[in-house]
Amino acid sequence: MESAIDQHLKCPRTLSRRVDDDYQPPFPMWVGRADATLTQVTMAYLGIQFKEEKRAQALQAMRHIVSSFALPDGPGNHDMSYHLDNQGYGNFIVVGYWRDAGRYCRWMRSPDVAGWWDSDARLADGLGYFREVFSPRAEQFETLYAFKEDLPGVGAVMDRISDDIEEHGYWGSMRDRFPASQVDRMRPSGQLEVLSGEPAKGGRVLLKGHDNIALIRSGQDWVDADPEERALYFNEMLPPLQDGMDFLRDQGKEIGCYSNRFVRNVDLEGNLLDIAYDIGHWRSLDLLERWAESHPTHLRIFTTFFKVVTGLKKLRLYHEVSVSDGATQWLEYINCHPQTGMLRDAKTS
CATH class of the missing domain: 3.30.70.100 (Alpha-Beta Plaits)
Incomplete structure (x- = not known):
C-alpha cells in the first residue's frame, strides 16, 4: 500500500x-x-460543431485535426469522441495529451497548425470550432x-x-x-470572462479563464x-x-x-x-x-x-x-452557438 x-x-x-x-x-x-x-502536461480538447447535414464536412475536419498530430511535437496520446448537445448540435471532440507543455506550444504555433486554426476559412465553412486547452503542473x-x-x-x-x-x-x-x-x-480566483468577440453573434470569441x-x-x-x-x-x-x-x-x-x-x-x-x-x-x-x-x-x-x-x-x-x-488556459470558440462549453457562463465586460 x-x-x-x-x-x-x-x-x-x-x-x-x-x-x-x-x-x-x-x-x-x-x-x-x-x-x-x-513537470507539466497539456490537455487540449479540440472540437468541431455541426448540424447533421454538415456531418460529412465535420468528419473531414476531425480527420484533419488528427492528421496534424503527426507533425513534429504532436501529442503522445489522443482520442476522438462525439457528443449531441442540448441545442441539437453534434460535436466531434479530438483530445490530445502532451507530456511537455513546451512541445504543445511548438506544435500549436507551427505554420500548418496555426495557419489552419487562424484561417478565415474557419469563419466561412459553416462549421463551429472550439479549443479548450489546459496545462496543469x-x-x-x-x-x-x-x-x-x-x-x-x-x-x-x-x-x-x-x-x-x-x-x-x-x-x-x-x-x-x-x-x-x-x-x-486550490481555491478559484477571478471569474470567467469574454476577452474578445460577442458570443451571441458568433465569429471568434476568446474567453479569459481563472486560476x-x-x-x-x-x-x-x-x-x-x-x-x-x-x-x-x-x-x-x-x-x-x-x-x-x-x-x-x-x-x-x-x-x-x-x-x-x-x-x-x-x-x-x-x-x-x-x-x-x-x-x-x-x-x-x-x-x-x-x-x-x-x-x-x-x-x-x-x-x-x-x-x-x-x-x-x-x-x-x-x-x-x-x-x-x-495563464495556462486557452478558451476559443469559432462560430459556436452561445450555449457551447464555457461560453454559456462567461461574463461580458
Missing part, C-alpha cells in the same frame, strides 16, 4: 488529509505515475484507475502504474490525491466486457450516470458547473465505440466535491459504483481531475 502522491511530489503537509493515517480502503485502486521529468492533477494496463487519457503519457493506493473510497479522496493538496486549498478551474474526465470502457458485465453497465450503472450527466449539462450553472459533456468515443469514420466519458468543467474543485458528496444525482452514481466495483473484470472505469492556472 502506498500514497497516491509520488515520493518526488511529497512535501511537508500544512493541510491534513480527510482520513486517519491508519485508514484501509475497501478495495484496490491505482494511479498513474510519472518520473520527475514530467504535475502537482495540479490526479488520476484513479480500476485497472492497471493500457491507461487512457493523461495516463498514457505517464510512465507506469502505482501499487495499491491508500487515498480512495471516501469523500475527499479526490482532493487528497492531488500533490498540491498538501499545502494548497483553479477544475476539469474532470470520468470514463467507462466496455470494449472487452462479457455479456454479464455489459448488462451490469447498461442496466445498473448507466441510468443513474446518464441522469447525473443530464442534470449537470442542463442545470449545472446554478451549482458551479461551467460545462458538462457526456461523450462517446468514435473512430475516424465517426462510428461509435464501446467507450464513453464525461468532460466536466467547474469553477472550483470545492464545488465539484460539494456536488459529489451531497447531490442525489451523484450519490446514486457513487453507491452503484461501490456495489459493483469488486466484481468487475473487463469493464474499465477511471477518472482524471486537474486544476490549472488561468
Whole structure:
C-alpha cells in the first residue's frame, strides 16, 4: 500500500488529509505515475460543431485535426469522441495529451497548425470550432484507475502504474490525491470572462479563464466486457450516470458547473465505440466535491459504483481531475452557438 502522491511530489503537509493515517480502503485502486521529468502536461480538447447535414464536412475536419498530430511535437496520446448537445448540435471532440507543455506550444504555433486554426476559412465553412486547452503542473492533477494496463487519457503519457493506493473510497479522496493538496486549498480566483468577440453573434470569441478551474474526465470502457458485465453497465450503472450527466449539462450553472459533456468515443469514420466519458468543467474543485458528496444525482452514481466495483473484470472505469492556472488556459470558440462549453457562463465586460 502506498500514497497516491509520488515520493518526488511529497512535501511537508500544512493541510491534513480527510482520513486517519491508519485508514484501509475497501478495495484496490491505482494511479498513474510519472518520473520527475514530467513537470507539466497539456490537455487540449479540440472540437468541431455541426448540424447533421454538415456531418460529412465535420468528419473531414476531425480527420484533419488528427492528421496534424503527426507533425513534429504532436501529442503522445489522443482520442476522438462525439457528443449531441442540448441545442441539437453534434460535436466531434479530438483530445490530445502532451507530456511537455513546451512541445504543445511548438506544435500549436507551427505554420500548418496555426495557419489552419487562424484561417478565415474557419469563419466561412459553416462549421463551429472550439479549443479548450489546459496545462496543469504535475502537482495540479490526479488520476484513479480500476485497472492497471493500457491507461487512457493523461495516463498514457505517464510512465507506469502505482501499487495499491491508500487515498480512495471516501469523500475527499479526490482532493487528497492531488500533490498540491498538501499545502494548497486550490481555491478559484477571478471569474470567467469574454476577452474578445460577442458570443451571441458568433465569429471568434476568446474567453479569459481563472486560476483553479477544475476539469474532470470520468470514463467507462466496455470494449472487452462479457455479456454479464455489459448488462451490469447498461442496466445498473448507466441510468443513474446518464441522469447525473443530464442534470449537470442542463442545470449545472446554478451549482458551479461551467460545462458538462457526456461523450462517446468514435473512430475516424465517426462510428461509435464501446467507450464513453464525461468532460466536466467547474469553477472550483470545492464545488465539484460539494456536488459529489451531497447531490442525489451523484450519490446514486457513487453507491452503484461501490456495489459493483469488486466484481468487475473487463469493464474499465477511471477518472482524471486537474486544476490549472488561468495563464495556462486557452478558451476559443469559432462560430459556436452561445450555449457551447464555457461560453454559456462567461461574463461580458
